[in-house]
Amino acid sequence: MSTSKVMSTEILEIQPQELKFTFEVKKQSSCSIRLGNNSDQYVAFKVKTTSPKKYCVRPNTGIIKPKMTCDFTVTMQAQRAAPPDMQCKDKFLIQSTFIPFGSTEEDITSDMFAKDSGKYIVEKKLRVILTVPPPSPILLPINGVLKQDPSCEASMQKEIVRSGVENIPPPQRVNEDVKGIEIAEEMDELRAVDFVDSKPADNVEELKVVKKDVELNLAKDFEDLKLKLNVTDSTLREAEFKIMKLTEERRMTNLEKDRLKHELASVQEMLRKNSVKRAQVGFPLLYVCMVALVSVALGYLMHL
Incomplete structure (x- = not known):
């Protein structure tokens, strides 16, 4: 599929259509872009820029479910000087493509957005606008x-x-009527966005505050986890005690069953010996009652 045909159809609705940064020397600036998926399919997107060391994009890849939206934030690192006439030549590229239903972010790979992959890929280019505070x-x-x-x-x-x-204050903003940008030439210059871990010296205090907040959150999460572990340990101890109690009851029941079996065997042996000496026909009432009582008790224990 040719690039012109791919570019003719939009998969994602992008708002706004340009990245506007309030530029101040030695200060960071951020702006957000909203991506809307109006289709009935899962859509994966990837953000690229011509100046990956200058910008930080979070997230720079993602998945948007049908009829849902997703925002990504672009942060321009603090600059030591303003560009000539406040005109910025940096550009961003948003690539989008359809993916199978139920895909997750772990399934996103760079090959998805390669031009020779044979997939239907739509590319949208955004320019950077600088404004003064x-x-x-x-x-x-x-x-x-x-x-x-x-x-x-x-x-x-x-x-x-x-x-x-x-x-001398720079002009208010770059001219918004710049036209005639050749997309084919710029696409070759675009590279994937890399997050820049190192921060300018002006943000040391800000980093300290962020570090303190992270430490507080980690301490809170640790206490919550410790409390949950204590509750789980208490539940396990209670279950172990119940198991031990049931095991002991079963052991006592088995002992009682064995004792009754032994008594029944003794009674049967005694009756067998006495039957030889018995002169009268039939059995005494006391003997019948004793055998019936022992049989009932044995039957009850056998069914436990």
Whole structure:
């Protein structure tokens, strides 16, 4: 299937159609993209970029069930300087394809999105838009003319004297009417997104806070697990005690059964000896009652 035909049909609904970052020097910036699956099939997606060391995408692969949505977040690492005219040439590529019903994220492989795999693959390219943060309220209207707050002006003068360079704010945003991007040439430059574990020095405090939260969560999970283990151990001990009690009762029942069998054998032997000496016909009533009582008791124990 040709690339033009693949690109003609959209599998996923992507909102928004571009990545907008509020750019500030030495500060991270993030934006989210929502993917909607309007089909009746499972869809797998993968996110690529031309600058994998500059961005962090979470998650960069995933599965979207029919009629469901999925969000992924793109974080731009802190930059030391702004690009010329606030124009960013970085680009992102979202690949999507149909997969078998019931597939999981463990089933996603890079071969799924290869052009020579023979699968129906749709590719959607997103560009990056940089914007500046809202201006701070440092300008005060005086007699219809905007003038800078004296305290802020003095602070800026000190900064200029110290650095020797006056900071001129960049344009508000990159021109949104840029057209004529050749997709075929850019696809060869795209590489899979890699998560960057190393963080800039400006985020040390933030990392400390995150580490503290993680430690607190781990401590809480450990206490919960310990409590569950204690409950399980108590339940096991109780079950073991019941098993021992039932085993002892069964042993006593078997002993009682053996004792009754022995007594019955003794009575039968005694009756056999006395039958030789018996002069009268029939058996005495006491003998019949004793044999009946022993037989009933033995029958009851045999059915336990």
